[in-house]
Amino acid sequence: MRGSTHAVIGANTVWIPILMGMVIEPWLFLIGAFTALLPDLDASESKIKHLKFGGYIGKTKVTIKPFMPIAVIISAIFGHRGALHSLVAIAVVAAGASFLIPHTSVALWLVAVLGYTSHLLADALTKSGIEFFWPWKQNFGALPRFLRVKTGGLVDTLLLLIGSVSVLLFLYQYVGSFAL
Numbered sequence: 001m002r003g004s005t006h007a008v009i010g011a012n013t014v015w016i017p018i019l020m021g022m023v024i025e026p027w028l029f030l031i032g033a034f035t036a037l038l039p040d041l042d043a044s045e046s047k048i049k050h051l052k053f054g055g056y057i058g059k060t061k062v063t064i065k066p067f068m069p070i071a072v073i074i075s076a077i078f079g080h081r082g083a084l085h086s087l088v089a090i091a092v093v094a095a096g097a098s099f100l101i102p103h104t105s106v107a108l109w110l111v112a113v114l115g116y117t118s119h120l121l122a123d124a125l126t127k128s129g130i131e132f133f134w135p136w137k138q139n140f141g142a143l144p145r146f147l148r149v150k151t152g153g154l155v156d157t158l159l160l161l162i163g164s165v166s167v168l169l170f171l172y173q174y175v176g177s178f179a180l
């Protein structure tokens with residue numbers, strides 16, 4: 001799947017704590033979108049590698065790509081759709097997030113982990129699949145091979161569109177609740 005599709009699917013993981021009856025902060029969708037980009041730190045080219053932050057120092061515009069160095073290192077060590085696209089990675093993210101995130105923020109932890117996991121599920125729908133049981137070097141898909149989709153193809157685009165509408169609906173309900 002394309003980076004933008006991953007981000008949008010990850011953003012939609014906010015619906016899960018909502019369905020579980022949790023009250024969540026509206027900005028949590030950004031956490032889901034961000035963690036959904038993390039697995040592609042192992043790709044030679046990815047959205048997260050080129051994520052830019054910038055500002056002005058005096059009159060000079062300065063932009064940095066903070067994830068570029070780590071993406072170069074991780075892609076060289078692990079290779080694409082290997083370790084970072086595996087069950088081991090989900091366990092590491094879940095454990096890491098429980099250290100970094102205060103125990104009171106269950107929804108934040110949940111969205112961070114679900115955002116990451118959503119990336120793996122989306123990639124498992126594509127033709128090449130993922131090494132889900134890494135270090136076992138076997139590619140797995142979530143569907144029979146003939147039903148799997150092409151990255152950048154029609155299903156990818158449809159997921160991006162439907163996911164974007166769903167994120168807008170999520171944001172709209174907050175705007176609506178502020179307006180009332």
Ligand SMILES: [Zn+2]
Nearest residue numbers: 039040119123
């Ligand atoms: Zn991926």
